[in-house]
Amino acid sequence: MAQSFPEDVLEHVFSFLNHDRDRNAVSLVCKSWYDIERLSRRRIFIGNCYAVSPEIVIRRFPDVRAVELKGKPHFADFNLVPEGWGGYVYPWVVSMAGAYPWLEEIKLKRMVVTDENLELISKSFKNFTVLVLLSCEGFTTDGLAYIAANCRNLRELDLGESEVEDLSGHWLSHFPDNCTSLVSLNISCLGSEVSFSALERLVARCPNLKTLRLNRAVPLEKLPNLLCRAPQLVELGTGAYSAEIQSDIFSNLSEAFLGCKQLKGLSGFWDVVPAYLPAMYSVCSQITSLNLSYATAQNPDLVQFVSQCGNLQRLWVLDYIEDVGLEALAAACKDLQELRVFPSDPYDAEGNVTLTEQGLVAVSEGCPKLQSVLYFCRQMSNAALVAIARNRPNMIRFRLCIIEPRAPDYLTLEPLDAGFGAIVENCKELLRLSMSGLLTDRVFEYIGTHAKKLEMLSIAFAGDSDLGLHHVLSGCESLRKLEIRDCPFGDKALLANATKLETMRSLWMSSCSVSFGACKLLGQKMPRLNVEVINERGPPDSGPEDCPVEKLYVYRTIAGPRVDMPGFVWTMDERVSSRFSRATEGHGD
Amino acid sequence: MSPESETSGGLKTELTLGLPGELQVQKSGIKRGFCEVVDLKLVNNSKSESQPSSKTQVVGWPPVRSYMKNLVRNCKYVKVAVDGAPYLRKIDLEIHSSYQDLLTGMGDLFTCLTICNVLNERKLMDSANGEEYVPTYEDKDGDWMLVGDVPWKMFVESCKRVRLMKSSEAIGLGAAAPSTPSKGSSTGC
Numbered sequence: 001m002a003q004s005f006p007e008d009v010l011e012h013v014f015s016f017l018n019h020d021r022d023r024n025a026v027s028l029v030c031k032s033w034y035d036i037e038r039l040s041r042r043r044i045f046i047g048n049c050y051a052v053s054p055e056i057v058i059r060r061f062p063d064v065r066a067v068e069l070k071g072k073p074h075f076a077d078f079n080l081v082p083e084g085w086g087g088y089v090y091p092w093v094v095s096m097a098g099a100y101p102w103l104e105e106i107k108l109k110r111m112v113v114t115d116e117n118l119e120l121i122s123k124s125f126k127n128f129t130v131l132v133l134l135s136c137e138g139f140t141t142d143g144l145a146y147i148a149a150n151c152r153n154l155r156e157l158d159l160g161e162s163e164v165e166d167l168s169g170h171w172l173s174h175f176p177d178n179c180t181s182l183v184s185l186n187i188s189c190l191g192s193e194v195s196f197s198a199l200e201r202l203v204a205r206c207p208n209l210k211t212l213r214l215n216r217a218v219p220l221e222k223l224p225n226l227l228c229r230a231p232q233l234v235e236l237g238t239g240a241y242s243a244e245i246q247s248d249i250f251s252n253l254s255e256a257f258l259g260c261k262q263l264k265g266l267s268g269f270w271d272v273v274p275a276y277l278p279a280m281y282s283v284c285s286q287i288t289s290l291n292l293s294y295a296t297a298q299n300p301d302l303v304q305f306v307s308q309c310g311n312l313q314r315l316w317v318l319d320y321i322e323d324v325g326l327e328a329l330a331a332a333c334k335d336l337q338e339l340r341v342f343p344s345d346p347y348d349a350e351g352n353v354t355l356t357e358q359g360l361v362a363v364s365e366g367c368p369k370l371q372s373v374l375y376f377c378r379q380m381s382n383a384a385l386v387a388i389a390r391n392r393p394n395m396i397r398f399r400l401c402i403i404e405p406r407a408p409d410y411l412t413l414e415p416l417d418a419g420f421g422a423i424v425e426n427c428k429e430l431l432r433l434s435m436s437g438l439l440t441d442r443v444f445e446y447i448g449t450h451a452k453k454l455e456m457l458s459i460a461f462a463g464d465s466d467l468g469l470h471h472v473l474s475g476c477e478s479l480r481k482l483e484i485r486d487c488p489f490g491d492k493a494l495l496a497n498a499t500k501l502e503t504m505r506s507l508w509m510s511s512c513s514v515s516f517g518a519c520k521l522l523g524q525k526m527p528r529l530n531v532e533v534i535n536e537r538g539p540p541d542s543g544p545e546d547c548p549v550e551k552l553y554v555y556r557t558i559a560g561p562r563v564d565m566p567g568f569v570w571t572m573d574e575r576v577s578s579r580f581s582r583a584t585e586g587h588g589d
Numbered sequence: 590m591s592p593e594s595e596t597s598g599g600l601k602t603e604l605t606l607g608l609p610g611e612l613q614v615q616k617s618g619i620k621r622g623f624c625e626v627v628d629l630k631l632v633n634n635s636k637s638e639s640q641p642s643s644k645t646q647v648v649g650w651p652p653v654r655s656y657m658k659n660l661v662r663n664c665k666y667v668k669v670a671v672d673g674a675p676y677l678r679k680i681d682l683e684i685h686s687s688y689q690d691l692l693t694g695m696g697d698l699f700t701c702l703t704i705c706n707v708l709n710e711r712k713l714m715d716s717a718n719g720e721e722y723v724p725t726y727e728d729k730d731g732d733w734m735l736v737g738d739v740p741w742k743m744f745v746e747s748c749k750r751v752r753l754m755k756s757s758e759a760i761g762l763g764a765a766a767p768s769t770p771s772k773g774s775s776t777g778c
Contacts, residue, residue, distance in 0.1 A: 078653070376651060486647075
């Protein structure tokens with residue numbers, strides 16, 4: 001077949017395609033497009049590290065420069081995934097060290113990374129520039145020293161919210177004096193103090209530094225030293241925002257902020273002393289992103305500060321903002337797109353703040369661009385949810401957490417089915433939804449009927465029967481990730497919708513009613529799924545077949561069952577299932 | 590529910606719950622030492638004590654990341670009792686950075702009280718009836734001390750509960766702290 005265009009022309013055309021979806025589509029057109037595309041793909045994103053193996057990836061894409069991998073399921077963030085479950089980056093780093101000598105970027109989320117892995121990374125890739133470790137664990141500050149010392153052209157080091165074993169702050173001093181390439185440094189998750197003079201010199205010699213997120217140990221009095229040396233900063237995460245009240249500290253701070261004409265994002269604010277908030281007033285009107293989720297300031301200081309930031313697009317804040325603060329926000333910040341309100345005391349059943357559904361309703365009314373919400377509160381009503389849905393049909397992410405499980409509409413004592421139903425019906429572009437409160441199978445019917453663009457759904461303490469799960473699996477056409485805990489969903493819906501699971505990235509079910517027998521069956525019937533049972537209390541076959549498993553994680557894969565499972569994870573594939581049945585057959589019990 | 594309040598004639602207060610063992614000191618209806626504006630939830634004695642523990646020990650719920658939990662664990666709520674008032678408030682000591690700040694906070698919490706700094710003493714005054722209150726606290730050893738005597742951080746660490754004691758009763762408190770009748774040990778904390 002004659003080619004219309006020579007290969008290099010096609011390759012040039014493909015170079016304008018950056019999105020994975022476009023490149024994937026292009027690769028399906030014909031064999032030669034597949035080949036041209038795969039040879040020219042430079043960035044790969046793997047949403048589940050167990051869905052594919054390093055060898056398969058390298059075989060298809062031989063010249064990759066940037067890799068992004070995700071490991072543990074999302075519920076690992078809330079301690080639902082036991083220690084040792086998996087998500088090791090090791091096999092990836094080892095394979096890529098050999099296959100991708102020109103690799104520049106590694107971004108990992110919820111993976112286990114060791115100091116040896118970091119050492120290998122630092123020594124294997126000569127052009128390494130970007131390391132992002134979000135919610136990772138398994139490494140110490142010694143591992144960071146390798147990165148600092150060996151990555152000559154490091155541009156970005158972002159430790160996200162990783163759990164790092166903090167041996168000392170000395171690692172930062174390993175950046176060589178001739179390292180001037182840093183653009184982004186985020187060490188906010190680290191506990192121990194780094195050498196301030198080393199930090200100061202590093203900041204001073206990196207003229208392109210745009211993002212600097214300090215850790216709590218960097219004292220407020222010293223912040224001006226850094227700001228003066230990096231007036232070009234776009235994003236700043238302060239350290240502890242507290243000091244003795246002294247006018248010279250305040251004036252130094254104000255002056256330093258005054259010089260930061262490019263500043264758009266602020267975060268940090270541990271231990272905040274409200275008297276120092278006004279030191280930032282000169283930059284407030286520039287700020288588009290404000291993360292106050294560590295700031296234990298209360299009103300009126302808190303709302304006064306937030307109200308200064310009229311151009312805010314994103315606000316993360318504790319519930320100390322209260323309804324009154326959110327009403328002020330709604331009036332002052334007309335560009336607001338994303339709001340996250342976190343609980344200051346999540347384990348107190350009653351709470352000490354006046355943050356109710358009213359605050360969220362006010363913001364939904366006042367902020368026409370509001371599209372992304374994460375809201376923790378202690379009461380909700382269908383009326384409020386309906387109002388929010390009608391106010392904001394442009395909502396695309398809606399996550400509501402009512403602290404008390406199964407809490408009904410506090411006004412009518414009814415389930416919140418109608419409220420969430422209104423959300424999915426009105427917000428036709430909804431991509432992500434997390435629900436809470438008292439919910440029956442009916443809400444799932446609404447979701448299955450209306451939430452056609454929904455990609456991720458999180459459910460807890462909800463539903464009455466398998467019908468609920470069936471509605472979701474059969475109705476949500478775009479569903480990629482489904483995570484469920486403590487719901488009375490069992491075998492029927494799961495088995496009836498087995499093929500749906502191959503169209504999704506993953507399904508998580510914990511403390512539900514899925515039986516071991518059903519898991520085995522699912523594993524047998526669906527060879528392209530890994531059906532993993534997590535049972536910490538003992539092997540799943542130690543009880544009868546109809547005994548529910550503790551946790552179930554199902555994901556599509558072309559790599560077969562994984563080989564790094566710990567003792568409390570069993571994979572239900574053909575071989576294993578039959579091994580289980582043989583074992584039980586012989587029992588005389 | 591203390592019997593006194595039920596028999597206090599026309600004084601229909603919802604605020605009949607007080608510290609067990611405490612006398613109902615409601616002056617018959619006219620001038621009360623404290624505002625009527627009371628959050629009923631805070632009055633409910635039965636729930637107050639065992640608060641965070643009872644219901645909320647579900648793993649991974651609410652879905653808050655652990656680094657956020659660490660943030661909040663620096664949270665020290667202590668009960669604040671005010672002589673003559675039938676209810677308690679809770680105050681988070683960790684939110685405040687100094688004694689002055691704490692007094693301001695208490696002034697905000699009990700909106701009828703204003704701070705009056707007389708010489709070196711820190712007091713709160715109820716502008717309605719002129720009553721003065723001296724902040725006192727029970728420390729780890731069970732002794733009642735005047736608030737303000739020790740460095741702030743030490744206070745935060747050792748304070749178990751706070752009582753705004755009427756000035757008149759507070760005389761003699763300090764070195765030889767008279768052990769106040771077990772109002773403090775009341776509430777089944």
